[in-house]
Amino acid sequence: MPQHKLSWEEDPHAPDGRRLVYTGTLDKTVQYFAKGMNFTYRYVLSLDRTFGTKLPNGSWTGLMGMIVREETDFGLGPFSLSPVRVAAADHTVPMWTGNMKMVSGLTGLQVDPWGFLLPLRSIVWTATLAAMLGVLAALKIFSSCLSKETLCQSGWPANTFSPVRVLLQQDVEWPTEWWWWERLVLGLWMLTTLVLTRSYAGNLMSLLAVRYLPQPFQTLKDVLDHPSVAMIWEKHSKSEQFLRDAESGMFKEVAELEQKGRLEFHTQSQFLESLSTLVRVGHHVLVIGDITIKSLVASYVSHTGKFSVRNNFFYRLTD
Known part of the structure; x- marks a missing residue:
């Protein structure tokens, strides 16, 4: 494991003339046990350099295999607990818990090509579109009570698409024939879009200032x-x-x-x-x-x- 180190040192007293040196946190734990319980030890290495699993034929690989076959007295691991492992060998209480x-x-x-949509959530975009359509419908319906002189040649009132122009921050003409309620509706819509556009601009600036990593x-x-x-x-x-x-x-x-x-x-x-x-x-x-x-x-x-x-x-x- 990367937090532990393995190396070999020459040792004439070792069976093959060299000794495995294992350093790290678990080695310090073994030193603590050896001092407290008065025993000597030496490290051995599994052939496949793995912790070990149980094969379909019932045999074990890796460190668990060496323990089950009693080729070693105990293994450092650290071993993750599982029902199969607990049934095959004795484990200590957990030394560490992680994810x-x-x-x-x-x-x-x-660069996200749809990044301009990110400053506002989808529910905000939906509510904005629904509110704009509601304002358009209100102006269309109630403008039917106006005289014919205020209608365009296409049959649409002159102020029908003013809310769209306000949302796009374009200029808006104020016909003198407008009723007071039309001016009130458009004024409230201007106030709403002012708050919305300022919030959108601020969030967009923040998104552009942060690097995007997928x-x-x-x-x-x-x-x-x-x-x-x-x-x-x-x-x-x-x-x-x-x-x-x-x-x-x-x-x-x-x-x-x-x-x-x-x-x-x-x-x-x-x-x-x-x-x-x-x-x-x-x-x-x-x-x-x-x-x-x-x-x-x-x-x-x-x-x-x-x-x-x-x-x-x-x-x-x-x-």
Whole structure:
């Protein structure tokens, strides 16, 4: 895992002449136990470098397999709890609780062609259109009581489309033949559009001042609905076990993506390269624990030495 380090050191007392050195938070925990309970220990490494899952034939892979076969006395993990794992081995009380999140690559700055609609919500646009149509209808209906001299050749009153011109901030003529109620209706409409246009202009200016970065994947459902983006989950982990055991629902749909070539399983040691070559360019989405994501992104920045917009990542809590 990115928050822990593995290395080999020469040791003539070790079986093969070298000793595995494991550093990090869990190593300090083992040192604490060893000192308090007075025992010595040495680290061993699983062949496939995974946490382990139960295969259909009943055998186990990874670290869990070494524990179940009693090749080791205990494993550090950290292991995620699941009914299958709890039935196979004894676990301590939870040391840490976190969330599963997904991380996807961010593209460059983009311009939304429909961005001019964003300052106001859809309900505001609908209410504005309905109010304008209501004002037009009122002027059309009540203008029928005017004399014929105030009507245009087309049969429409001269003031019919004045509310539209007001909304578009164009000039408006005030015919001397207008009734007092017509002037009152148009005046109230002017006051309404003044407040609306000032609010629209202020919000639009704020949106233009903020850079727009598309973040299309907010939930697992968004990834499922995408026609081509694939998912990466941890190989031989509790997550893989959960997907393969799912019988219905969204996670069953995720498991079925493997048949379509849109679901891959990588080990922890492959995640850093996967972020650089697959996730960052937008082809894949990585689903893993949030603490691992933070460590991976930090390691990526440390290795590349740059932190530009296109090298950013966006992660979100999954369903």
